[in-house]
Amino acid sequence: MKILNFIINEIFGQGAIFLALIAMIGLILQKKSFGEILRGTAMTAIGFFVLSQGTGIIVGNSIDGLATAFNTIMPSATGTPDIDMSVYGTQIGIAMVIGFLINILVARFTKWKSVFLTGHMLYWFPYVFTAAGVNAGLQGAPLVILATIMTAIYLVVAPNLMKPLVKEVTGDDSFTIGHPTTTLSVISGYLGKLIGNKEKSTEDIKFPKGLGFLREVSITGSIVIALTYIVMSFILRANGQVPGEVWGYAAGNTGAFTYIFSKSLFFGTGVTVMLLGVRMLIAEIVPAFKGIADKVVPGAIPALDCPVLFNYAPNALIIGFIVAMITSTITIILTAGMFPTIIIPLTFTCFFEIGTAAIIGNGTGGIRGAIVGAAVSGIIMVFLVGLGSYFFMNTINNWMLVYGGQDFSLWGIITGSIAKLLAGG
Numbered sequence: 001m002k003i004l005n006f007i008i009n010e011i012f013g014q015g016a017i018f019l020a021l022i023a024m025i026g027l028i029l030q031k032k033s034f035g036e037i038l039r040g041t042a043m044t045a046i047g048f049f050v051l052s053q054g055t056g057i058i059v060g061n062s063i064d065g066l067a068t069a070f071n072t073i074m075p076s077a078t079g080t081p082d083i084d085m086s087v088y089g090t091q092i093g094i095a096m097v098i099g100f101l102i103n104i105l106v107a108r109f110t111k112w113k114s115v116f117l118t119g120h121m122l123y124w125f126p127y128v129f130t131a132a133g134v135n136a137g138l139q140g141a142p143l144v145i146l147a148t149i150m151t152a153i154y155l156v157v158a159p160n161l162m163k164p165l166v167k168e169v170t171g172d173d174s175f176t177i178g179h180p181t182t183t184l185s186v187i188s189g190y191l192g193k194l195i196g197n198k199e200k201s202t203e204d205i206k207f208p209k210g211l212g213f214l215r216e217v218s219i220t221g222s223i224v225i226a227l228t229y230i231v232m233s234f235i236l237r238a239n240g241q242v243p244g245e246v247w248g249y250a251a252g253n254t255g256a257f258t259y260i261f262s263k264s265l266f267f268g269t270g271v272t273v274m275l276l277g278v279r280m281l282i283a284e285i286v287p288a289f290k291g292i293a294d295k296v297v298p299g300a301i302p303a304l305d306c307p308v309l310f311n312y313a314p315n316a317l318i319i320g321f322i323v324a325m326i327t328s329t330i331t332i333i334l335t336a337g338m339f340p341t342i343i344i345p346l347t348f349t350c351f352f353e354i355g356t357a358a359i360i361g362n363g364t365g366g367i368r369g370a371i372v373g374a375a376v377s378g379i380i381m382v383f384l385v386g387l388g389s390y391f392f393m394n395t396i397n398n399w400m401l402v403y404g405g406q407d408f409s410l411w412g413i414i415t416g417s418i419a420k421l422l423a424g425g
Contacts, residue, residue: 001090005093007093007097008089008096008097012096012123015052015119015120016052018119019117019119019281020041020045022044023040023044024037025292026293030288030290040284040288047280047282047283048281050273050281051278051307053273054275055274055307057266057269058266058351059270061263061270062225062263062266063348063351065247069232069235069246070345072236072246082396082397083134083395085395088134093126095129095148095150095151096126098151098152099122099151099154103116103156106156107297107300108296108297108298112156112160113297113299113300114159114163115300115303117178117302118303121305125151125154125180126148126151128415129147129415132412132413132415132416132419133146133415134394134395135394137419138419138422150418154407158407159178159303160176161182165364168360168363169309169362173301174286175286175301175304177303177306178304178305181407183380183410184357185356186360187377188361188372188373189360189364190364191372192360192362192366192369192372194365195369196364196365196368196369196372197366200366200367201313201362203362217271217314218267218272221268221271222264222267224318225263226260226263228322229259229260229263230260233260275311289302306355312359317358319370320350320354320356321374323358323375323378324375324381325378326378327375329345331378341386341401343382349406350378350381353377353381354374357373357374357377358373384404385400385405385409387409388400388404388409388413391416400412
């Protein structure tokens with residue numbers, strides 16, 4: 001158990017350590033010098049930390065206020081599970097480790113060549129599958145076996161579904177995406193192929209000479225976030241809420257202007273830092289992983305976190321986020337009372353998962369693909385959360401109301417359905 005806990009908490013549970021270890025193994029297999037191994041290992045970890053800090057600034061210092069506002073208007077989501085899932089830590093850990101080993105074996109002996117390297121997601125998927133099983137009444141060996149099988153299937157299938165779509169965006173197939181955006185991105189990607197024109201990219205949008213500064217995604221994103229906060233402040237007032245009290249600035253010496261200005265610029269700062277981390281991480285992990293691909297798992301490619309695509313189409317990312325916020329909010333209003341839970345717009349899912357889906361839609365269908373892909377994804381997200389509540393109501397429903405609406409929900413529904421059959425429910 002000590003060994004298992006060490007692997008879970010100190011390796012898989014620490015994204016920087018996990019990826020640095022992968023990079024180190026790859027460089028050793030390539031017989032690089034000690035200095036090159038040390039540099040590549042350290043820079044991989046540093047790149048991951050830079051990326052994580054950028055993500056943390058966006059989540060914790062910028063769009064968090066939007067989530068707070070929605071929670072105030074429609075209180076229900078806390079972002080914490082309804083029950084203490086830590087009591088299932090061993091089951092989750094076993095499913096994670098065995099699922100990852102199966103992923104490597106499949107990549108070694110079949111044509112499905114991706115290896116899932118998004119460390120925190122390696123934990124969250126068995127977490128969700130275990131919660132779905134517990135909600136259905138499974139315990140013991142059946143629970144562990146089901147969570148392990150579903151984890152292994154997901155780690156193999158999802159990144160390989162993303163591989164051709166990622167190539168549409170990047171122009172090469174040196175990596176793919178291992179992230180719960182897959183369902184929404186696949187839908188967006190093939191919608192883009194069907195209705196769009198990839199030659200008319202979001203990144204080629206022409207701005208008047210005087211507005212050339214809008215080509216900087218950090219500036220454009222900051223302006224968009226500022227406008228979103230202004231609109232949200234009016235919505236709060238229309239709902240009888242005082243924005244200063246909801247957002248906490250009324251208790252200090254600052255006002256609405258400083259609050260919105262800070263949140264907006266934090267977004268631009270977070271995006272700038274995150275994209276720097278992406279460039280650093282890709283520059284190190286992809287070449288280092290070649291050693292593993294050549295010597296251990298021939299032809300393998302790494303499946304990485306979704307922000308590694310953000311630098312390829314930052315305009316599509318911003319467009320996808322805003323479009324998804326609008327369509328998901330409208331869908332929530334139109335479906336009020338349809339599901340056994342109150343749903344709020346999932347701000348984080350709109351940015352990361354649907355933002356990625358918009359990038360994929362742009363890669364296959366240009367501006368039209370990005371907009372339509374994000375709009376449809378925003379609608380699907382709401383239905384996935386609503387339907388998923390039937391399978392998580394007694395375990396992690398409040399957590400899913402904040403972090404679901406994508407693969408967590410869809411694959412959780414599938415797992416929960418199987419678990420009910422196994423439990424005789």
